[in-house]
Amino acid sequence: MSSTPASPLHLAVALDGTGWHPASWREPAARPRDLFTAGYWADLVAEAERGLIDFVTIEDGLGPQSSQVLDPDERTDQVRGRLDAVLVASRVAPLTRHIGLVPTVVSTHTEPFHISKAIATLDYVSTGRAGLRVQISARPDEAAHFGRRTVHRIEPPAGPAAQDALAELLDEAADHVEVVRRLWDSWEDDAEIRDTATGRFIDRDKLHYIDFEGRHFSVKGPSITPRPPQGQPLVTALAHGSAGYRLIARQADVGYVTPRDADQARAIVAEIRAEQRTAGRATEPLHLFGDLLVLLDDSGAEAAARRERLDALAGEPYTGDAPVFTGTASQLADLLEELAGGGLTGFRLRPAVAGHDLPRVTRDLVPELQRRGRFRNAYEAGTLRGLLGLARPANRYAAA
């Protein structure tokens, strides 16, 4: 038996409305009427911070939620409507001190210049705890909200044309992130000099045009916002297949993947590591987290019964892109340790019901992992990169 202690795991919590189960809003702990208030989000993030969670992600989208993957619906029995995730994160930032804040941004319809300065500013507002989760939009109805481009319908099951369309959007997302990252570096850290002798506020040699010219857009720079506290805030992405894995390998600091067991995890990790080498990033740290939807209770039977109740309220069994775990905190800890054996360094847990399963994560799962020596006992770093063991990167434009 190996005497090397297993390394601690990282934990993120994915926040989405009242939770990831479509019937979550019906649960007593759900607070559906508070969804559009700052207090609701502040309470959830404070709970996650009490549990020493590395970071929360906040879902977003440029159209109403839907039970269809590619089309809007007209359902009235589920939560519809959401607030801008970057602004929710920023609203919560001054109320928290340690936890990372990672809102979703949609690359397909947004300006990288705006996104770059928004996340840089979130990093200033949170003093070094910002990140983003980049997401594409393949929905024709969302494209119609902007009227700038036509997004062709990607017909499942995934044929070659659909794969091409998806790869195109993901390729654009990689360019989007490239611009966002270059803009973060477009000011060197010591560009602001306030030299009263010469009257110069900045050393203009330490600001850089990024001169990005890609297939989809060109951006000149520099940013209007100086380099953020972390230098490069965290970039994260979720992927379920090779095109998405490539985006993670090229641009992300944390990738979310959805393996069902340790073997599958091992295969996905190997694929992404190979892509990482192809992208010339082999030496850069890249965390790969497993995504799981969780229903946690005192017994497996209780959790299973809750899942059944939620499914009955929803009118159909829940199936999503990520595996669903139903059971106790101890059983979940077993599963996480097993999956970690496949090369995952952490997990992003999606509470089925935010008001119920998030406190179960922070009050049951976290102490269980701490007992096993697999989770921190206190926040040990001042920035999100620090929590994840990522160094503050050198500026790509700074003279060596």
Added chain:
Amino acid sequence: MSKPLKQIHLAAHFPGVNNTTVWSDPAAGSHIEFSSFAHFARTAERAKFDFLFLAEGLRLREQGGTLYDLDVVGRPDTFTVLAALAAVTDRLGLTGTINSTFNEPYEVARQFASLDHLSAGRSAWNVVTSWDAFTGENFRRGGFLPQQERYSRAEEFLATAHELFDSWRGDEILADQATGTFLRDARAGAFVHRGQHFDIHGRFNVPRSPQGRPVIFQAGDSDEGREFAASSADAIFSRYATLKEGQAFYADVKGRLDRYGRRPDQLLILPAATFVLGDSDQEAAELAREVRRQQVSGATAIKHLEFVWNRDLSAYDPEGPLPDVDPVVSEDHISRGRAQVRMYRDPIAIAREWRQLAEANQWSIRDLVINTGNRQTFVGSPATVARTLNDFVQADASDGFILVPHITPGGLDAFADTVVPLLQEQGVFRGDYAGTTLRDHLGLAHPDADTDTGTGSGPAVASERAAS
């Protein structure tokens, strides 16, 4: 018979990226760190101000082909700062300048609606448009918009945003856990807009916010801009802070309201104003002169002269006489990303006038720039400033002021501590907030979703304006 005293509206403009802001002062702090914004906002709220105001610029300024380095350079993202400020204040309004040229209505509408939810009804939007392809180089579409269309796009942008705000009436969310009805209306948020600049349809995904819509600011000064403000804006961020000019502007704009069935108190006129306080009027006057010299260094004087001369004047001595060469008259300007250079329509004539002024007064280049530049709006002891400011408002030169301190972040502190109490004693400024939303503070009604959606014709919006 005397008319009742008007109540003054006061706002705080976070110091901007031009030479009004004195960064060289030992008391000057960060323009980027959130602690500066929090300090500034808390001071404004302690003083019961109506709102805080943030300007915006989307491309760093250049002069002579390189980045302009003499003023404060750089600022954070407007929306993100305002959302964070909502966490450290309870009542203060949060006004953001957001460009209509390099954004799309769906995204901006959901950002303002989100900010309004997250601040419990304190958001406001100063709508501006960009004037050149220079800024466009930072965006996907580049400089896509012909100059003459920027106003019509801005106007349609705002009208479209209103349609999105109004696509939720406010009673759609039932969230009845027992019956399982979340939405009363399956089509909540549905919209269709077909226009010259925007052809969009679908469903808006932010439910109606506490104020219904953000308060709308307009900063344009053209005849069409004034007409638009009269038809649709809630407040004007104006530039006339002298008594005579202010009264003329005020009478003109308020006089247009009747045509739109609006009352004079439905459109507030709030000029930008600078100030210098001292223990005595004399001390304040001396301090004001000193601040002007801080604002116009020798290097800054040369650069400002270049705005008119439109040529490299770096070889000239700022303490020496004005150049005898004439300005270069050209569409290409030495300064890029700056609105104010467009004010010099006849540079040859201005140069002639300035040479005469300098000769008559024996002014150096720097003296000239100091003396022809804007003076502080209010200079004096707290009692003098309180009296002057109130006189302006009572004389219908404005409904209040958007104050622009020259020091970040503490430049508002003395005003809050010394002038505001005097205004409160005189009964012309609130002792505490009476309501919770910005519309409450400004005395504006909350709009209904199914009425009052009109927008005017004619240019809606000023050039992107980094505020005085």
